[in-house]
Amino acid sequence: MQKLFLQKSICNRVKFFRKLLERLIEGLLMLSGGLTSLIVVLIVVFLFREGLGIFGSPSMETSSVLVVNKSNPIKSLTAAQIKNIFDQNITHWNEIGGKKDTIILFRIDDLTNYVSEEEVGANLENVPACLNKVVDSIPNILAFLPANKIPKNFKGVIVPSEKISPGTFLGGKEWFPTAEPAAQMGVLPLILGTLLVSFVAILIALPLGLSTAIYMGEIAPDGIRRIMKPVIELLAGIPSVVYGFFGLVVIVPLIKNAFGLDVGETALSGSIILAIMALPTIITISEDAMRNTPRAMKEASLALGATKWQTIYKVVIPYSASGITAAAILGIGRAVGETMAVLMVTGNASVMPHSILQPVRTIPATIAAELGEAPQGGLHYQALFALGCILFLITLIINLSVESISKRKKGERH
Amino acid sequence: MLTVMEEKIASTEVPIIPKQEIPASNVVEQKIKIQTKGVNLHYGEFHALKGITMTMQEKTVTALIGPSGCGKSTYLRLFNRMNDLIPNVNIEGYVLVDGKDIYERGVHVDELRKNVGMVFQKPNPFPKTIFENVAYGLRVNGITDKNFIAERVERSLEQAALWDEVKDKMKKSAFELSGGQQQRLCIARALAVEPSILLMDEPASALDPISSAKIEELIYELKSKYTIIIVTHNMQQAGRVSDHTAFFYMGELIETNTTKEIFTNPQNIRTQNYITGRFG
Numbered sequence: 001m002q003k004l005f006l007q008k009s010i011c012n013r014v015k016f017f018r019k020l021l022e023r024l025i026e027g028l029l030m031l032s033g034g035l036t037s038l039i040v041v042l043i044v045v046f047l048f049r050e051g052l053g054i055f056g057s058p059s060m061e062t063s064s065v066l067v068v069n070k071s072n073p074i075k076s077l078t079a080a081q082i083k084n085i086f087d088q089n090i091t092h093w094n095e096i097g098g099k100k101d102t103i104i105l106f107r108i109d110d111l112t113n114y115v116s117e118e119e120v121g122a123n124l125e126n127v128p129a130c131l132n133k134v135v136d137s138i139p140n141i142l143a144f145l146p147a148n149k150i151p152k153n154f155k156g157v158i159v160p161s162e163k164i165s166p167g168t169f170l171g172g173k174e175w176f177p178t179a180e181p182a183a184q185m186g187v188l189p190l191i192l193g194t195l196l197v198s199f200v201a202i203l204i205a206l207p208l209g210l211s212t213a214i215y216m217g218e219i220a221p222d223g224i225r226r227i228m229k230p231v232i233e234l235l236a237g238i239p240s241v242v243y244g245f246f247g248l249v250v251i252v253p254l255i256k257n258a259f260g261l262d263v264g265e266t267a268l269s270g271s272i273i274l275a276i277m278a279l280p281t282i283i284t285i286s287e288d289a290m291r292n293t294p295r296a297m298k299e300a301s302l303a304l305g306a307t308k309w310q311t312i313y314k315v316v317i318p319y320s321a322s323g324i325t326a327a328a329i330l331g332i333g334r335a336v337g338e339t340m341a342v343l344m345v346t347g348n349a350s351v352m353p354h355s356i357l358q359p360v361r362t363i364p365a366t367i368a369a370e371l372g373e374a375p376q377g378g379l380h381y382q383a384l385f386a387l388g389c390i391l392f393l394i395t396l397i398i399n400l401s402v403e404s405i406s407k408r409k410k411g412e413r414h
Numbered sequence: 415m416l417t418v419m420e421e422k423i424a425s426t427e428v429p430i431i432p433k434q435e436i437p438a439s440n441v442v443e444q445k446i447k448i449q450t451k452g453v454n455l456h457y458g459e460f461h462a463l464k465g466i467t468m469t470m471q472e473k474t475v476t477a478l479i480g481p482s483g484c485g486k487s488t489y490l491r492l493f494n495r496m497n498d499l500i501p502n503v504n505i506e507g508y509v510l511v512d513g514k515d516i517y518e519r520g521v522h523v524d525e526l527r528k529n530v531g532m533v534f535q536k537p538n539p540f541p542k543t544i545f546e547n548v549a550y551g552l553r554v555n556g557i558t559d560k561n562f563i564a565e566r567v568e569r570s571l572e573q574a575a576l577w578d579e580v581k582d583k584m585k586k587s588a589f590e591l592s593g594g595q596q597q598r599l600c601i602a603r604a605l606a607v608e609p610s611i612l613l614m615d616e617p618a619s620a621l622d623p624i625s626s627a628k629i630e631e632l633i634y635e636l637k638s639k640y641t642i643i644i645v646t647h648n649m650q651q652a653g654r655v656s657d658h659t660a661f662f663y664m665g666e667l668i669e670t671n672t673t674k675e676i677f678t679n680p681q682n683i684r685t686q687n688y689i690t691g692r693f694g
Contacts, residue, residue: 221501294538296534296535296538297538297540299496299499299532299534299538300532300534300538300540300600300603301540301550301554302496302499302527303494303496303527303531303532303604304527304528304531304550304551304554304603304607305524305525305527305528305551305554305555306524306550306551306554307554310554314540314550314553314554315540318540318542319540319541
């Protein structure tokens with residue numbers, strides 16, 4: 001009797017501990033799941049918080065200002081106008097809606113051309129007063145001055161630079177984020193560069209990848225397939241910097257010689273490297289999709305007298321179309337986000353791409369190359385984060401479309 | 415009561431049943447459609463068919479029965495050379511269709527398969543419209559005449575007793591049909607290329623009893639035009655639809671005779687055990 005009771009109590013204790021252990025494991029699993037989700041959310045929030053700050057801030061650093069004479073009707077200038085004026089592409093006020101006079105540019109270094117050194121003072125203590133005098137005396141002046149040298153009773157008018165809006169940011173064609181006096185924050189060349197390089201990459205990779213997938217999945221004998229598949233998957237494991245190196249040493253000179261160019265670092269070089277990098281994704285996913293075509297369906301086609309090739313393009317490819325599309329989109333996703341290899345071979349000129357034989361600059365390459373030089377919290381830094389947001393949105397759209405395509409596939413089957 | 419009796423019969427020593435003579439008046443002069451002579455088939459090391467010699471008459475239904483893995487499906491797939499798709503298959507012997515060896519060099523497999531239609535165990539329509547499913551066989555054989563295709567599709571669907579059910583939704587996906595309708599669609603698809611032989615690999619095993627009955631009825635009707643070979647696990651079905659039955663066991667053809675004979679007067683104890691449900 002006692003023995004039985006003892007056994008029962010031991011049994012109960014074991015049960016209790018087992019339950020406790022299970023609870024503990026459950027808790028740990030939940031914790032890790034929660035932690036991961038939290039990290040993802042935090043990263044996205046951080047990205048957008050840093051990036052969206054760019055909108056609404058002026059395109060000039062706050063430490064300096066643009067100043068005109070009080071008789072000048074100009075109320076504000078856009079970043080592009082400022083750049084054109086200081087590049088002397090715009091020389092008259094009437095070109096930007098002002099009076100019909102030439103623009104007289106003035107920088108702080110020019111002060112001694114207008115006033116004597118005695119007036120400035122031995123320790124430059126009279127600079128603000130002199131600036132006041134100069135700006136007041138020249139009606140056509142456009143002065144670029146440090147903000148801390150503006151006197152209290154200033155007789156000139158501070159012209160604010162136009163604030164950066166999503167329109168000027170996304171639609172701007174010039175990317176000079178560190179230009180003086182006004183940074184040029186047009187990311188259109190970068191977006192177009194990214195899309196161009198990715199698009200051409202997919203144009204190269206898709207036919208090649210699809211042919212390989214068809215060969216591997218439907219035509220190759222088992223032995224060849226068993227060798228080919230791991231080799232292709234090995235391609236996915238090569239670090240991108242190695243691809244970049246390969247591109248720089250092999251593909252860049254090849255393109256240069258083939259097209260007789262001055263430089264071989266072009267969009268096409270980047271596309272070729274990206275195509276090679278996207279191949280494993282495209283091949284493995286589309287091959288899997290094709291192999292998922294039910295055997296019965298292929299047999300049905302063959303039993304009706306269709307040839308092997310007819311079966312492939314009339315049954316296997318239509319059946320696996322959604323898988324193939326997903327493969328292509330994932331390949332594009334890889335291409336869009338790829339940084340290192342592209343940075344190494346595309347030449348990184350932030351100009352509007354007109355041909356694939358020109359250097360281009362992509363979004364990831366821009367971020368990677370410039371973030372180290374951008375002071376934290378500054379305009380340039382924020383602009384790079386905004387670029388990160390754009391890249392994030394592009395890849396998000398890509399992933400969502402993959403998901404909707406694979407959902408549609410499931411719907412078709414049932 | 416019946417099962418007890420059957421068990422008794424099976425467990426006793428095999429009585430040598432005298433072979434009954436078929437009255438001469440019952441023998442109808444029929445053309446031999448398919449013949450196999452000493453067919454041996456190996457999947458690698460595995461000996462799947464062991465010296466099968468058998469004859470099938472034109473416009474009859476032959477049922478192939480036997481337990482799983484006995485080689486009946488493999489045997490069925492000889493006639494449209496579906497076994498060719500499997501690597502490491504080695505086939506010896508002769509398979510004659512209309513007197514010609516279909517495994518001879520120079521035989522066009524595509525041409526052969528046009529003549530020998532096949533219906534599979536599970537309905538396997540293509541992910542296309544109902545119309546395109548039936549038209550598929552015509553299209554892959556290079557027929558482009560639209561009127562001809564439309565006509566043939568309609569006739570095939572009528573033959574498969576499906577036309578009335580689908581004539582208003584030809585442009586719909588074949589997956590919208592029920593399982594039984596899909597299987598009849600697959601039959602129509604096979605009929606569209608006008609074969610003379612129809613192979614059916616357990617065509618009703620995945621269907622409910624009503625759909626199954628419809629398929630059986632269909633087989634009965636199709637017999638007047640086609641030579642049909644059907645693999646089935648269902649003894650009653652074999653009894654209902656077939657003229658001849660062949661019993662396979664472990665890759666061997668144990669017994670073949672008219673269905674009536676096989677079911678009422680089997681010559682071999684294993685046949686008897688199988689059809690009475692003692693194993694399989």
